[in-house]
Amino acid sequence: MVNVAILGFGVVGSGVAEVLATNGEHIDHKVEDLIRLKYILDVKDFPDSPFADKVIHDFSIIENDPEVNIVVETIGGARVAREFTERALKAGKSVVTSNKELVAEHGYDLLKLAEEHGVSYLFEASVGGGIPIIRPLNQCLAANEITEICGILNGTTNYILTRMIRAGLSFAAALKEAQENGYAEQDPTADIEGHDACRKICILASLAFGRHVYPDQVPTQGITGVTLADVAYAESCGKKIKLLGRAIHRPDGRVCAFVAPHLVDLEDPLSGVEDVFNAITVRGNAIGDVMFYGRGAGKLPTASAVVADVIDAAKHMKTKKYLGWGPGGAEVAVPPAGVESVWYVRANAASDQVRAAFPGAVFLARPGAPEGECAFLTGTALTRGMLDQALCGLDCVCVFRVLD
Numbered sequence: 256m257v258n259v260a261i262l263g264f265g266v267v268g269s270g271v272a273e274v275l276a277t278n279g280e281h282i283d284h285k286v287e288d289l290i291r292l293k294y295i296l297d298v299k300d301f302p303d304s305p306f307a308d309k310v311i312h313d314f315s316i317i318e319n320d321p322e323v324n325i326v327v328e329t330i331g332g333a334r335v336a337r338e339f340t341e342r343a344l345k346a347g348k349s350v351v352t353s354n355k356e357l358v359a360e361h362g363y364d365l366l367k368l369a370e371e372h373g374v375s376y377l378f379e380a381s382v383g384g385g386i387p388i389i390r391p392l393n394q395c396l397a398a399n400e401i402t403e404i405c406g407i408l409n410g411t412t413n414y415i416l417t418r419m420i421r422a423g424l425s426f427a428a429a430l431k432e433a434q435e436n437g438y439a440e441q442d443p444t445a446d447i448e449g450h451d452a453c454r455k456i457c458i459l460a461s462l463a464f465g466r467h468v469y470p471d472q473v474p475t476q477g478i479t480g481v482t483l484a485d486v487a488y489a490e491s492c493g494k495k496i497k498l499l500g501r502a503i504h505r506p507d508g509r510v511c512a513f514v515a516p517h518l519v520d521l522e523d524p525l526s527g528v529e530d531v532f533n534a535i536t537v538r539g540n541a542i543g544d545v546m547f548y549g550r551g552a553g554k555l556p557t558a559s560a561v562v563a564d565v566i567d568a569a570k571h572m573k574t575k576k577y578l579g580w581g582p583g584g585a586e587v588a589v590p591p592a593g594v595e596s597v598w599y600v601r602a603n604a605a606s607d608q609v610r611a612a613f614p615g616a617v618f619l620a621r622p623g624a625p626e627g628e629c630a631f632l633t634g635t636a637l638t639r640g641m642l643d644q645a646l647c648g649l650d651c652v653c654v655f656r657v658l659d
């Protein structure tokens with residue numbers, strides 16, 4: 256018998272309980288053992304839940320129960336979740352989590368701690384919700400030198416952008432829907448300002464390139480600066496605006512990772528990724544480009560990935576498969592200053608002024624554009640420094656990279 260305790264009975268935690276109950280027979284068959292949910296730790300009681308009898312409030316009951324083999328951490332955040340994770344690992348229990356903040360901030364230390372205590376620390380659900388990406392990156396693509404990862408990594412912002420474009424919803428109304436669907440973080444600032452996507456690209460970069468990349472090493476811009484005017488200009492040139500997380504492995508071994516809205520060509524499969532769906536493209540030197548696609552957030556899709564890790568941990572109680580990467584450091588990551596792109600620019604400027612600064616500019620039009628508004632693509636690929644130099648003297652409102 257394998258006993259499981261869930262920490263945090265919110266969107267994901269309750270989904271994990273539901274999947275374990277609904278698919279119990281199938282899961283037991285896979286593991287060739289009985290997986291049983293023994294405890295649910297939360298700050299609240301859930302008297303109307305079918306799992307009400309499992310709810311406790313004291314973590315030390317789980318910590319000190321030798322029958323608990325696997326702890327599922329779905330509390331979120333990097334404080335109490337970190338404390339409980341460390342205590343569980345030290346008590347010889349494997350930990351499975353969907354908590355990308357914790358993995359992005361402390362993954363290296365927690366993976367080391369797990370190894371020291373002969374247990375697993377697994378986090379498939381921390382990136383891409385229900386999409387299998389951590390295990391494929393670590394195992395199926397292991398033969399490759401990974402050169403670049405690029406993806407739509409946040410379901411909430413992709414949902415917001417889709418609803419704004421397709422249904423003409425306001426930003427606030429679209430965000431409210433995302434929250435009601437259980438997609439958003441407790442503090443949705445993490446979604447809309449790009450921090451959530453930043454944490455996810457850190458995890459992918461650490462795993463793919465072998466050294467811990469920390470969120471504060473990744474310049475991050477969210478979607479609050481994206482307006483319907485930009486959406487219309489993008490559409491006019493056959494593109495869509497998507498929030499992308501990118502990580503590039505440079506020839507000198509350093510990692511250049513960043514998060515920002517991009518204009519993506521309609522021919523690029525990333526442009527067709529709508530609603531809560533995420534997609535991640537990985538470029539390897541043997542496989543070329545491979546793309547992972549699916550629901551990036553939500554109760555059951557995320558629980559699907561968490562329970563897959565529970566099954567993996569249960570199947571490897573005796574023979575551990577360690578997952579990990581090397582320590583971080585200032586030398587690991589560099590900002591994207593040297594990455595050249597064509598840029599989309601919206602400015603309050605006359606077209607002559609723009610033409611003088613950007614001789615190859617491709618001008619864009621949208622219905623109802625106010626007098627004096629000018630939007631264009633730079634035509635040639637420039638670094639951010641070169642762009643800023645050329646923009647000097649222009650009243651620039653916003654700039655986004657165009658994905659090449």
Ligand SMILES: NC(=O)C1=CN([C@@H]2O[C@H](COP(=O)(O)OP(=O)(O)OC[C@H]3O[C@@H](n4cnc5c(N)ncnc54)[C@H](OP(=O)(O)O)[C@@H]3O)[C@@H](O)[C@H]2O)C=CC1
Nearest residue numbers: 263264265266267297298329330331353354437552553557
């Ligand atoms: N929602 C999603 O689609 C996805 C979420 N994730 C990640 O999964 C994690 C959980 O997310 P989600 O389920 O949405 O979050 P929720 O806020 O829905 O669930 C967290 C639960 O933990 C409870 N909790 C808070 N503090 C404690 C504590 N000290 N002890 C016990 N329980 C506590 C919360 O109670 P209270 O509400 O009273 O604070 C709440 O019931 C996060 O790290 C999130 O980033 C990952 C992928 C997708």
Ligand SMILES: N[C@@H](CC=O)C(=O)O
Nearest residue numbers: 409410411439440552
């Ligand atoms: N808030 C996150 C949840 C999943 O990771 C998102 O919207 O992607």
